[in-house]
């Protein structure tokens with residue numbers, strides 16, 4: 001009898017409350033962000049920058065990141081030396097995010113990678129963007145004629161890594177930004193699975209820093225109705241040279257894609 005009383009007393013223990021709070025609030029977030037204005041895939045420099053400028057315009061933004069951390073390629077700096085280099089043109093973006101920089105000569109500036117990661121993420125979150133970690137985006141949804149992107153499919157990264165087949169969940173969105181870096185994973189899936197889009201991935205070319213930085217920013221933008229590309233993924237899609245460890249182009253590309261997406265979505269609202 002005393003044993004049974006003890007078990008009854010333990011019901012409602014702290015562990016139960018913690019577990020339930022996680023399940024309720026986690027599920028609430030997933031529910032809330034299953035329908036958004038913009039889904040950005042990848043929480044690297046271009047994705048986080050885009051998230052901040054889009055959220056600042058009042059759009060509902062989710063960033064889907066497959067790792068349990070953000071920053072993408074920023075953390076390793078240049079071959080793991082703890083510095084990120086940006087050029088003069090990107091300084092206004094660093095100032096927007098309150099990231100400190102030191103002149104490094106020749107119009108280049110050195111930034112601390114940890115500070116850059118923390119402040120880009122804080123800037124995106126403070127502007128209202130939601131960053132969801134540990135999710136792998138593995139498919140796209142296109143509807144209509146001509147086809148237009150209407151959603152993404154995602155799965156928890158550990159499940160994806162396990163190799164077990166588990167069906168993914170959907171996010172409905174008006175626009176998707178592929179900010180997945182070198183492999184342009186979202187555009188690549190769209191090109192393969194929706195051939196009507198006529199997307200041909202050209203593949204990244206070998207390094208030429210100043211040319212690449214300019215071209216990546218120039219080519220940043222729409223690749224199909226509702227589907228946009230930013231950052232290093234731009235080089236993979238359009239066959240541009242890589243730039244090596246300089247990050248100004250990534251920030252400028254993120255800001256540019258935000259401006260293009262916001263303008264396109266605003267034009268669509270007016271057209272309805």
Ligand code: 48H
Pocket residue numbers: 041042043044045046047064065066067070071072073074135136137138179180181182185186207230231232233242243244245246247250
């Ligand atoms: C969810 C995904 C998926 C997926 C990938 O690589 P990133 O830092 O990307 P960018 O383009 O913002 O910055 C590129 C820069 O870091 C770089 O590599 C440079 C400048 N290289 C120059 C050179 O010459 O080498 O971040 C992409 C993020 C990562 O965090 C991935 O984990 C994530 O996207 N990601 N998330 N679902 N399918 N694929």
